[in-house]
Amino acid sequence: MTRVGVVTFPGSLDDRDALRAVRLAGGEGVALWHDDPDLQGVEAVILPGGFSYGDYLRCGAIARFAPVMESIVKAAGDGMPVLGICNGFQILCEAHLLPGGLTRNHHLHFRNRDQWLRVESVTTAWTGRFDAGQNILIPLKSGEGSYVADEKTLDLLESSGRIVARYVPGKGLAEGDHNPNGSLRDIAGITNEAGNVVGLMPHPEHAVEALTGPSVDGLGFFTSVLSALSGKVSA
Template sequence: MKIGVVTFPGSLDDTDAQRAVRLAGGEPVALWHGDHDLHGVDAVILPGGFSYGDYLRCGAIARFAPVMAEVVDAARGGMPVLGICNGFQILCETHLLPGALIRNDHRTFICRDQTLRVENANTAWTSSYDEGQEILIPLKNGEGGFVADADTLDRLEGEGRVVFRYVDVNPNGSLRDIAGISNERGNVVGLMPHPEHAVEDLCGPGADGLGIFTSALSMLAA
């Protein structure tokens, strides 16, 4: 199975995401922000970093990249799409996911290993986990506070679309401790922590993040 990883000007974690796909057993395909097609991939990852220098606001320019027109159409057609950190911000800017990510409530960049609870194990990107399972994933962001109006938050909770939640500590002021969400169909997921940095015991806090990538591959194989 081929999983495309988009590189924008300012992407930092694209090669890490490609490596995670490879370790999970998939074939990573490099996609460029100026591409006008997805080169036959079965899923897409929008990686972390600072696309277009985070000018205007995080993800605001990346949403207009030529490749994003293809990603949006594919996502609406059911293709699995994952947004990590800056990728999550881009998904919100494209309205594939609701809400927004704003400056951390303590106004400083944070980098730590963060415990998450898997709230929904039925999405395209979480089926390798059990509901309620706690995983340890690196977190690094300056604009990671998830916000939305009360009605949207209630809808996300009621529809089971809160996918990951921060445990023990809320690192950035995200409302209701939300670390990741999905769309209604469950094929589009965005999360602020970085699972691509937790795919093997040699590097990072362990391999708890590998399940994100094996989940997509299992779903595609099925």
């Protein structure tokens, strides 16, 4: 069974949810601790949502220096799939595994709602089970979720197919209110050049069961990485 690690930082909120999502997808979830550099032989890593180290300084700024991150940065460089969700996305940017950064929502309010996304790239380790252009519905909950980067970086992400998902209009959203945080170019998630590291602001781990989620669309991120690691990726 494929082992997928989920890191717990002080202030993590969604680590158990991510572990459950891995199990529902058919993998073995392995709890990793922020202060321990040992990745315990996992084949992929998830940095979950929450408020690591209380979000002091900047979101993810302290977590970037956790002992476990030294191992994750090296493993990511060697091709290990890494997914950062919400606060995890912020940590990936602080660790320079992904370009740009996440800033305060443009309206300066915490936004919590079910959010429509369009999957733009299905060539990453975390999106291979989706169809290009597929619309999915998963929860979003963040106060600092606005993705920003300079124009050169944004153009590069566009031209190289590294925008993983965008915010799009959908049922239940007011007209013109599809972008929940002011992210440039409606970006909800991006990937690195190799496609193994993905940052996503909404929370797929909260859309894996019909009983509790607005859909089961989020499960595709977890089944995708299991398929990628078994060499059976299909769109």
